[in-house]
Amino acid sequence: MDDRSEPVQQIIERLQSGASREEDFRRLFDLYSSRVHQFFLHRGFPQQDCLDLTQETFLGIYRGIGAFRRDSRFETWLFTIAANAYRKRLRSKTTGKRAGRETGLEDGEHGGEIAIAAADGPVPGEGLLRKERSRLLREAIEKLPAQMRRCLLLRVDQEMSYREIAEVLRLSPETVKVHLFQARRRLREELGPYFQDLAEEAAT
Amino acid sequence: MSGPNDELREAVEEIVAAARRDAHPDPERLAAYHAGELPLAEAERLQDHLVACRECSGLLLDLDRLADPLFGAETIPEATKDDLWRRVLAGVRREDAPPAPVVPIRRPSSSLRPFQALAAALLIATLGLSLWVASLRRTVGELSRPQVNAPVVDLYAGTVRGETSAPVPSIPPDMEVFTVVLNPAGHRSEDGYRLEIARQGGAVVWNGEGLKPNAFGSLSLTLSRRLLPPGDYRFRLFGRTGGNERRIEEYVLRVEGR
Numbered sequence: 243m244d245d246r247s248e249p250v251q252q253i254i255e256r257l258q259s260g261a262s263r264e265e266d267f268r269r270l271f272d273l274y275s276s277r278v279h280q281f282f283l284h285r286g287f288p289q290q291d292c293l294d295l296t297q298e299t300f301l302g303i304y305r306g307i308g309a310f311r312r313d314s315r316f317e318t319w320l321f322t323i324a325a326n327a328y329r330k331r332l333r334s335k336t337t338g339k340r341a342g343r344e345t346g347l348e349d350g351e352h353g354g355e356i357a358i359a360a361a362d363g364p365v366p367g368e369g370l371l372r373k374e375r376s377r378l379l380r381e382a383i384e385k386l387p388a389q390m391r392r393c394l395l396l397r398v399d400q401e402m403s404y405r406e407i408a409e410v411l412r413l414s415p416e417t418v419k420v421h422l423f424q425a426r427r428r429l430r431e432e433l434g435p436y437f438q439d440l441a442e443e444a445a446t
Numbered sequence: 447m448s449g450p451n452d453e454l455r456e457a458v459e460e461i462v463a464a465a466r467r468d469a470h471p472d473p474e475r476l477a478a479y480h481a482g483e484l485p486l487a488e489a490e491r492l493q494d495h496l497v498a499c500r501e502c503s504g505l506l507l508d509l510d511r512l513a514d515p516l517f518g519a520e521t522i523p524e525a526t527k528d529d530l531w532r533r534v535l536a537g538v539r540r541e542d543a544p545p546a547p548v549v550p551i552r553r554p555s556s557s558l559r560p561f562q563a564l565a566a567a568l569l570i571a572t573l574g575l576s577l578w579v580a581s582l583r584r585t586v587g588e589l590s591r592p593q594v595n596a597p598v599v600d601l602y603a604g605t606v607r608g609e610t611s612a613p614v615p616s617i618p619p620d621m622e623v624f625t626v627v628l629n630p631a632g633h634r635s636e637d638g639y640r641l642e643i644a645r646q647g648g649a650v651v652w653n654g655e656g657l658k659p660n661a662f663g664s665l666s667l668t669l670s671r672r673l674l675p676p677g678d679y680r681f682r683l684f685g686r687t688g689g690n691e692r693r694i695e696e697y698v699l700r701v702e703g704r
Contacts, residue, residue: 263538263542264535267534267538271531271534273515274512275527275530275531276517276518276519276520276521276522276527277511277512277515277517277518278512278518279518279522280517280518280521281508281511281518283518284504285504293522293526293530296530297530297533297534300534300537301534301537301538301541304534304537304538304541305541315513317509317512317513318480318481318509321473321477321505321508321512322473322474322477324512325476325505326472326473328505329470329472329473372453375453376453376457376460379453380460380461383457383458383461384461388490392493392494392496392497394458395462395497395498396496396497396503398454398455399455399458399459400500400503402503406507409507409510410496410506411493411496412479412480412482412489
């Protein structure tokens with residue numbers, strides 16, 4: 243437990259004991275309202291929706307605070323309440339796109355379509371040769387070890403940093419860096435000279 | 447013309463699109479994964495989903511960010527924040543408000559039902575007892591009143607068989623109470639007597655012991671119309687000697703209707 247979480251635990255303890263509930267709940271609100279609001283901004287909601295969802299999240303906290311186990315991490319519990327509010331809202335309305343990303347937020351149960359702005363699309367005339375190279379690439383990527391492949395996909399498709407990939411896959415950033423280096427080397431070996439420049443982007 | 451990296455992106459996109467098949471994990475499962483609480487196989491399946499799903503990987507990244515005090519700092523103007531707090535507080539106060547009083551629908555409590563049944567039974571028993579006592583008092587009152595010319599009917603054995611032309615002894619309609627004298631033929635010495643009064647059809651209406659003969663060997667008893675409503679009756683007299691009982695005589699009596 244770090245220094246920051248100590249006062250949070252004390253606030254929660256007082257809230258659970260029933261003493262000065264409004265006052266302590268205001269403290270909790272002051273500590274986390276901006277973060278919760280930012281959480282919803284990241285999901286691509288407009289400002290007013292973010293305020294509504296933040297309000298809904300804090301009411302959820304108030305309702306459930308009595309059952310919160312203080313040996314758990316408050317932010318994890320807060321996350322589940324906010325994420326459930328988000329999913330509930332998604333089911334009821336279409337949202338905007340995540341700021342700064344080309345990825346659609348939600349388009350059905352399996353997520354939105356991916357659009358890579360940097361990709362120019364196929365050039366007419368390349369035809370069969372391009373299709374063949376694409377097939378070879380897919381096969382080479384599929385052959386990579388699972389964790390190495392996941393690192394590559396997150397790097398190329400979701401444009402994540404080493405640190406973000408490490409967080410998502412529960413690895414260290416150093417391990418991620420090694421995985422990406424190895425992935426580039428293997429693809430070069432597998433695919434030959436045309437792909438010499440391949441995965442430079444992935445490894446940087 | 448597109449280069450190798452564009453082709454890599456396209457290939458990755460195709461792989462990811464093909465992998466995007468399973469449903470989103472719920473937030474509790476994401477939190478469990480983040481805490482390292484999922485079994486390895488399940489964690490790997492979830493990782494494959496995260497690779498193919500920006501939404502879920504984005505949620506997971508923000509889980510850690512919620513612990514960062516700088517995350518979202520100053521994204522809400524102070525005035526807006528105060529307004530948001532007022533909205534939250536109003537919701538909290540609604541949650542805390544006692545529910546509106548509800549007028550309960552009065553229903554018999556199940557715990558009271560046995561007592562109520564007992565009370566009803568006692569009431570019925572009391573009413574029945576009261577009626578019986580009133581009837582008894584009326585009977586006692588009637589019996590206590592002096593009656594003019596209360597009949598005394600002598601019964602002899604010859605009258606029962608109907609073999610003679612003698613009329614059947616009867617009780618007139620206006621007589622409520624009457625005395626019957628049984629006259630057995632001859633004079634016997636019995637240890638005890640028992641009398642059985644039966645309707646003409648055979649149903650016994652009274653059966654009793656304790657009769658004692660007078661000095662002339664006759665036995666008398668006083669009867670009421672309540673015991674003997676209009677109809678013909680047979681009086682069977684039994685004598686007991688040394689533990690053996692035998693029928694001594696049988697008489698007949700008619701109670702006339704009013």
